[in-house]
Amino acid sequence: MNPDSLAAALLAVLTPIVERRRPEESFDLAAGDVAFERPKNRDHGDWATNIAMKLAKRLGANPRELGQEIADALAAVEGVASAEVAGPGFINIRLDAAAAGALAKTIVDAGDAYGRNETQVGNTINLEFVSANPTGPLHIGHTRWAALGDSIARVLKASGADLVSEYYVNDAGAQMDKFGASVLASAKGEPTPEGGYPGQYIADLAQAVLAERPDLLELDPEAQLATARELAYARQLREIQQSLETFNVHFDVFFSERTLHAKDGGASAIDEAIDRLAAQGHVFEDGGAVWVRTTTFGDDKDRVVRRSDSEIYTYFAADAAYYLSKSDRGYQHKIYLLGADHHGYVHRLKALAGAAGDDPQKDIEVLIGQLVSVNGARLSKRAGNIIEMDDLISWIGTDALRYSLARYPADSPLALDPEQLRKRTNDNPVFYVQYAHARTHNVARNAVDSGVDRSTFAPELLDHETESALLGALQEFPRIVAFAAELREPHRIARYLEELAGLYHRWYDNCRVTPKGDEPVEPVHGTRLWLNDATGQVLRNGLHLLGVSAPERM
Template sequence: MNPDSLAAALLAVLSPIAERRRPEESLDLAAADVVFERPKNRDHGDWATNIAMKLAKRLGANPRELAQEIADALGSVDGIASVEVAGPGFINIRLDAAAAGALAKTIVDAGAAYGRNETQVGNTINLEFVSANPTGPLHIGHTRWAALGDSIARVLKASGADLVSEYYINDAGAQMDKFGASVLAAAKGEPTPEGGYPGQYIADLAAHVLEQRPDLLELDDDAQLAVARELGYARQLEEIKQSLETFNVHFDVFFSERTLHEKGAEGASAIDQAIDRLAEQGHVFEDGGAVWVRTTAFGDDKDRVVRRSDSEIYTYFAADAAYYLSKSDRGYQHKIYLLGADHHGYVHRLKALAGAAGDDPQKDIEVLIGQLVSVNGARLSKRAGNIIEMDDLISWIGTDALRYSLARYPADSPLALDPEQLRRRTNDNPVFYVQYAHARTVNVARNAVDAGVDRSTFAPELLDHETESALLGALQEFPRVVAFAAELREPHRIARYLEELAGLYHRWYDSCRVTPKGDEPVEPVHGTRLWLNDATGQVLRNGLDLLGVSAPERM
């Protein structure tokens, strides 16, 4: 019996009670309106609800008396062992062992689907994250957003969202010319130009360009710059994609900013069309020869220029507007932006842009701002010289430990990682603790085969040890944890749940045997416990996958 079926049972007994007390009023309650929590003290049962206290005033009842009426009726429901009323009207419910233990088979049968839910069904979401300029390697800040963004995408998809994860390639504008000039200077053996990009990686890109175009220096100046910029850009973007794949981060879409500037068949770019669309809604005006969008009408601190008076070139905000509209045009009602700590100023302008585009800034756009992350003892990249590279962190700490640790904390909390702890194979290393629990479930299953224990028998009523009750209770919570993590965009809730589950499993392992001792015969309890063991392994595996972390079978 899970929380949903328990809620249905409670509503079934509540309806006649409510009708008797207030026949003129319809409660019109759904299962989602009944909230169950796991009591911190296991002596108080498996589940607790405050539904009586919430409804007492509407039904003209004393909360504790109403709770007792509900408890008396629930006590006769199949699968419920006992119901008690505590305090001012809490209802504590204890399931019988068979009803609780049946979950183990449910999980094993569901496999990778266990934990998936439909709380985000109907939501079409475009999730943009990382989006680093293709002018250099990914660094430590991008690493945190890559881990968080990909994990958020995974929990939203697991909760039924129609989601696309997207990387916006800032491949237009002055920075690309500076990048090309830097690569060209390195190819010529000249110093980095003022305002350009230094570092060994630029020299490496220059060597690649010369390998692809041995005739580079024979071209005219404009052609040299164009070739160096384009070949260097293509190579750097490929390296960024390789870094992300190594980090187990997958993007559905890489969206090029250049496509927004390209002129279509009718001679207008996506930016031109975006400005025209905003103008049709009355949000564009001219002042001092410049073209503006009146974003202050939607909560921005100032109106935004889309084209300056002394230029025919659109501003970055104009490209932002076209990009935002393109997401709507591609069918994504909800847009989520994950931005770094230095992008606080973007929140109001992006929300105002949503309003100017005709969307609801409170519902259709979400901007998450992350805080800085540091790594104790990390050295600056030898290639880039002024950053800590993602690739270096992966080589040093490992993808699993790095991803788990970065997803383990809320995005808005500053974070300092201790690599020595993350490389340690001890229980004070959270990722090792969880992965070891999974490896232990696999080892128990292997040993069970050798001992002649299999899953041909399943007697859930035998799972009555206190550690089994606690473990089953935690396993039952997994779908709700996933749904909550998706709703709040907080994958760290998955990590903390897995650590709690691993602890409960280790305690169960110390108390309950899956294989018989010595010459003892194999009994139904052993096969039944194997179901519980395998169910725990499945949930650990499913949870780690939501964080983009592997589930090793041996450690």
């Protein structure tokens, strides 16, 4: 019996009680109105609910008396061992061993699907994250946003959302010309131009460009710059994409900013975006400049989309066109994951949503991630002034790095200890969880050698206190996934997995899957193998949501 079926059972006994106490009133109760919690003290049962306290005032009843009436009716439900009232009206519920233990087979049968839920069904989401300029390698900040963004995408998809993960490639504007000029200067053996990009990676790009176009320096100056810029850009973008794939981060879309500026003989997407905002009455001219009146929607000031001394649109104009593009592609909800230095974007993006005709409170979400530091990390030899993602992966490893970055809320500053993360001890959280998973496979291998299989399943035999605790945690997994998706907080998955690993290790120390010595194989051994494999499945499913591998041997 899982929380959903328990909620349905509670609702079934609650409805006649409500009708008897208040026949003149109409109560539209649903299973979603019934909330359960896991008691901190397992002596209090498997589940607790405050439904009696919640309904007492509406029914004109004493919470404890109402709770007792509900508990008496619930205790007669098949699969419920007992229901008792505690405190001001809490109802503590204990399931019988067979009802609780049946979950082990349910999980194994569900496999990779266990934990998936439908709480986000109907939501069409565009999740944008990382979106670093293609003018250099990804650094430590991008690494955190990559881990968090990809994990958020995974839990949202596991909860039924129709989601696309997107990388906005800032490949238009002055920074691209500076990038191209820096590569060209290196190719010519000249110093980095003022405001340009330094670092060994620029020299490496220059050599790659020369190898691809040996005639580069024979071209006219304008063609030299354009060729160096385009070839270096393409190569740098490929490096970024390779770094992300190595980090187990997949993007469905790489959206080029240039497509917003392209006219193709007519109006550009930016032109059309400004016209659409103007049609809604949000564009005005002042001092020869063109503005969007974003203060109407809570921005601290109106935003310029084209300055009086220029025919070139501002970055905000491109932001507007990009936002509208997301809506045009069918994504009602837009999530932006931005770095710590982008707090100023929150109000302007929400105001932009309002100007576009969306609801700023519902249709756009801006998550700000905080900085991360790594103890003892050295600056990149290639870039010179940053810590590169690739260097971190080589040093710490994808699994340890991803798990650690997803283990904390996005809005908390984070300092990582690489030496701790490289240890193969229980003090290292990622090792602790992965080792628990590997142990489930080791137990399964030993079971085969001992003649234990899953041909028998007697869930009533799973009555040890550590089995009750382990089954209770396994029941929680779908709810944890749904909660992580709702709050955009994948760290809840990591903390759950650590708790589950601890409960599994305690169960392993107390309950044998294989018989001792010459003892015969009994139904309890095969049944425990189901529980062992169910735990391994949940650990594996949870690690997948964090983009972390689940090794079978360690």
